[in-house]
Amino acid sequence: MDENTILFLIAIVGCFVGLGGWLSGRDKRIVGDAEWRGAINGKLDAILGIDKRVTALENEVKEHGKAIAKVEESAKSAHHRIDGMEEKE
16 A cells, blocks of 8 residues: 555545544534423423413403402492482381
């Protein structure tokens, strides 16, 4: 084997070692990105779940407010009837 052939083989081996290192680094980066995205997606799902529950609670509070207004009107009407009955006596 002459000197050029040996240098060529060393260059080929170097290319394969470099390619292997690049692929290994890429795989690690992909795994890291997947973990990060999974964590972010989990947090977003939690936030959206909380948002839905807050919206449901707001609707429930509105319904309670309507019910309280009806009870207040009914109580006011009952007081007027009671006052009217007291005046007749």
